[in-house]
Amino acid sequence: xxxxxxxxxxxxxxxxxxxxxxxxxxxxxxxxxxxxxxxxxxxxxxxxxxxxxxxxxxxxxxxxxxxxxxxxxxxxxxxxxxxxxxxxxxxxxxxxxxxxxxxxxxxxxxxxxxxxxxxxxxxxxxxxxxxxxxxxxxxxxxxxxxxxxxxxxxxxxxxxxxxxxxxxxxxxxxxxxxxxxxxxxxxxxxxxxxxxxxxxxxxxxxxxxxxxxxxxxx
Ligand SMILES: Nc1ncnc2c1ncn2[C@@H]1O[C@H](COP(=O)(O)OP(=O)(O)OP(=O)(O)O)[C@@H](O)[C@H]1O
Ligand SMILES: Nc1nc(=O)c2ncn([C@H]3C[C@H](O)[C@@H](CO)O3)c2[nH]1
Numbered sequence: 529x530x531x532x533x534x535x536x537x538x539x540x541x542x543x544x545x546x547x548x549x550x551x552x553x554x555x556x557x558x559x560x561x562x563x564x565x566x567x568x569x570x571x572x573x574x575x576x577x578x579x580x581x582x583x584x585x586x587x588x589x590x591x592x593x594x595x596x597x598x599x600x601x602x603x604x605x606x607x608x609x610x611x612x613x614x615x616x617x618x619x620x621x622x623x624x625x626x627x628x629x630x631x632x633x634x635x636x637x638x639x640x641x642x643x644x645x646x647x648x649x650x651x652x653x654x655x656x657x658x659x660x661x662x663x664x665x666x667x668x669x670x671x672x673x674x675x676x677x678x679x680x681x682x683x684x685x686x687x688x689x690x691x692x693x694x695x696x697x698x699x700x701x702x703x704x705x706x707x708x709x710x711x712x713x714x715x716x717x718x719x720x721x722x723x724x725x726x727x728x729x730x731x732x733x734x735x736x737x738x739x740x741x742x743x744x745x746x
Contacts, residue, residue: 538605541612542614562611605657
C-alpha cells in the first residue's frame, strides 16, 4: 500500500521492549513517505553495561536516552511528516521502574525528573508540541519475550541473566497504566498478539487503520 503524501503527520510508536516499534516505524515511513527516526542501539556505549550492572549504569543510561530522544524530537517536530520509534513520554516509565528496582538513588531520580521537566518546558515552547498520533503496540509478555529472543541481542536474553525476566515483567506490568495516563495526543492501540505485520494482509490493514485515523483527525 502506498499513500505517500496523503498524510502529513508526526507519529510516535510506543510499547514494550521488542514489541515491534522499529518494524512498524519502517513500515509506516515507507508507506507514508515520512522520515523515520530510530532509537540508536549500535552506537549506545552504555546499554550493554546497563544490562550487566543496572545499579551502576541506570542513571547514565536514562540520561543518555533522554538526551538522544530530545535531539530526535527537536529534529522531528520541525517537519510535519515523521515517524519516531519510541516516545519521550515512555522515558519516565523506564526511569521509574529502574528507581523501583533499586537501580537509582533518590537523588538520581530527583535530578532526572528535574531535567525531564526542564526539557518538557522546551517542548512546550516549540511550534509543534506533541505528536499527531501515538500508536501503542500492546501485547502479552510471551509475545514480547519471543520477539526479544528472535532478535537475539545477547545482553537482552533472559537465559543469560537471572534478574532480567523480573525486570521485563515489572516493565510490562506497568505499560498499560502508563498508556492509560497518556494524554498528549490522540492514540491508536494495536494488539500485537493478533496482528502480525510480517503478513501483507495485516500490514495493509494496519496502514489503512492509521491513514483512516489520521484523516479522521485532520
Ligand atoms: N509481527 C512480527 N512478528 C514476528 N516478529 C516480529 C514482528 N514484528 C517485529 N518482529 C521481530 O521482533 C523483534 C523486535 O522487533 P523490533 O526491533 O521492531 O522491536 P522494538 O519494539 O523496536 O524493540 P525495542 O524496544 O528494543 O527497540 C525483531 O527481531 C523483529 O524482526
Ligand atoms: N533502561 C532503559 N531506559 C530507557 O529509557 C530505554 N529506552 C530503550 N531502552 C532499551 C530497551 C532495549 O533493550 C533497547 C532498545 O530499545 O534499549 C531503554 N532502557
